[in-house]
Amino acid sequence: MTAEGEALVGGMLNTGAVFRRGALVERPAPRNARALHACLLALKEHGFDAAPAPVGLTADGREQLTFIPGDVALPPFPDWAMTKTALASVGSLLRRMHEAGRAVAVDTRAEWPGDLADPEGGTMLCHNDVCPENVVFRDGRAAALIDFDMAAPGRPLWDVAMTARYWVPMLDPASAAAHYPAGSDVPARLRILADGYGLSPRDRADLPCVIEQATEVCRAFVARRVADGDPVYLQALAERGGWERWDRMRTWLVDHRHTFTAALLS
Numbered sequence: 001m002t003a004e005g006e007a008l009v010g011g012m013l014n015t016g017a018v019f020r021r022g023a024l025v026e027r028p029a030p031r032n033a034r035a036l037h038a039c040l041l042a043l044k045e046h047g048f049d050a051a052p053a054p055v056g057l058t059a060d061g062r063e064q065l066t067f068i069p070g071d072v073a074l075p076p077f078p079d080w081a082m083t084k085t086a087l088a089s090v091g092s093l094l095r096r097m098h099e100a101g102r103a104v105a106v107d108t109r110a111e112w113p114g115d116l117a118d119p120e121g122g123t124m125l126c127h128n129d130v131c132p133e134n135v136v137f138r139d140g141r142a143a144a145l146i147d148f149d150m151a152a153p154g155r156p157l158w159d160v161a162m163t164a165r166y167w168v169p170m171l172d173p174a175s176a177a178a179h180y181p182a183g184s185d186v187p188a189r190l191r192i193l194a195d196g197y198g199l200s201p202r203d204r205a206d207l208p209c210v211i212e213q214a215t216e217v218c219r220a221f222v223a224r225r226v227a228d229g230d231p232v233y234l235q236a237l238a239e240r241g242g243w244e245r246w247d248r249m250r251t252w253l254v255d256h257r258h259t260f261t262a263a264l265l266s
């Protein structure tokens, strides 16, 4: 506990800058905070209450949001966060957000972050960073999405692909080993996520390629952070096996593309 409140850990982007003060969370406000807060409020009005409610912006550039009680999985991810029930619930929670999002007009004039955004664009507010650290669980099920810093308009399928990367995870076994339980059945887990979301047959057919595309976007994001000398990303890259790991993930995704498609459509 500090004068600023209780420091919350879990992220890489705002490390050391997210604090809880009672029922509120204070964190650096993203540049597009006003447009984002309007979207979060509109999502709530359309029935999606499983996200922090924006409370305000401070004069010193921070945003205030409601704190959501529950458990957030941090790496190495515990078994409770990697159950089939947990995975399916993440899919259905994302679908709930997208269903409400259909009725929400995203302000396209706002400066949405391009970092993890769908390169093909779109009209739906996508979270883009549904990793375990950004989902609050209660009773073994996903209860809320948090940390909308990377949210931007895109195709809903893009959000499913990003979520699959982190939650299945769509990583070769050696890359997954550092943070995830060993021996996971990737095609079966991808299917569970798609079923939890209620993904259409057409989107299922496209998902493996969109995951490959999303992986390239994540790689480019890390490359930009590293080129900028960001110490958190430099250290993470070195610890996790450098660019060789990203090469290995790319090859593994291409090699298994048909296996994933078969599992999704069987």
Ligand SMILES: Nc1ncnc2c1ncn2[C@@H]1O[C@H](COP(=O)(O)OP(=O)(O)O)[C@@H](O)[C@H]1O
Pocket (backbone or CB within 6 Å): 008, 009, 010, 011, 012, 013, 014, 015, 018, 025, 027, 052, 065, 066, 067, 068, 069, 072, 133, 134, 136, 146, 147, 149
């Ligand atoms: N509104 C919230 N409700 C509950 N926990 C939160 C909330 N916001 C942040 N946290 C906790 O703080 C951690 C870091 O916050 P986050 O906003 O994800 O920062 P970062 O941008 O660094 O990823 C999260 O992983 C979560 O554990």
Ligand SMILES: [Mg+2]
Pocket (backbone or CB within 6 Å): 010, 011, 012, 133, 134, 147
């Ligand atoms: Mg986070």
